Amino acid sequence: MAGSKRVCPSSNIIYYPQMAPVVITLVTDGARCLLARQSSFPKGLYSALAGFCDIGESVEEAVRREVAEEVGLEVESLQYSSSQHWPFPNSSLMIACHATVKAGQTEIQVNQKELEAAAWFSLDEVATALLRKGSFLQQQSDALPLLLPPKLAIAHHMIKKWVERQTCASLAA
């Protein structure tokens, strides 16, 4: 709510709600997109790379740092996509970007402290995963295909946008 604040009745100090900026990046090498998972994710679920911005960083710097830290890749170019308020664990402003790495420099080095796995996925694999019917929770089972974040998450919409762009590009080619 705009203008939210609390005033301490004894000191009159005003406290405004805090919000943490988070960059979330969908990395592509031009043909594939990079998705990653943490061990805390439901089985089979992969998402875009996310991380809290550090103090003093621009969005561009945060994207480049997070991609380098989490998967050891250098971002060649990046483009802002969209944003979302995200209430978990505390209020975050998710800032979504699409990033491209150089075609010849795509070897992933997974940072095991942050991620359980990361991999490149083809347009077919991601498009098929997006089309799967049924709720996200109902899809959890032992033999799992690729699962993607639910529609309420900005990650879902970034992945969908990438599939749409790639599909248009491949039809035009």
Ligand SMILES: NC(=O)C1=CN([C@@H]2O[C@H](COP(=O)(O)OP(=O)(O)OC[C@H]3O[C@@H](n4cnc5c(N)ncnc54)[C@H](OP(=O)(O)O)[C@@H]3O)[C@@H](O)[C@H]2O)C=CC1
């Ligand atoms: N809406 C969407 O589509 C998606 C949203 N997200 C959200 O993005 C956020 C970041 O993702 P991810 O890095 O994977 O998250 P994690 O929950 O893995 O957080 C990583 C670590 O960042 C540190 N940290 C730095 N600043 C903060 C802060 N202001 N608040 C909390 N922790 C902080 C904490 O480390 P320490 O405890 O060592 O201080 C934390 O454990 C999460 O809130 C996640 O829910 C992620 C993916 C998709």
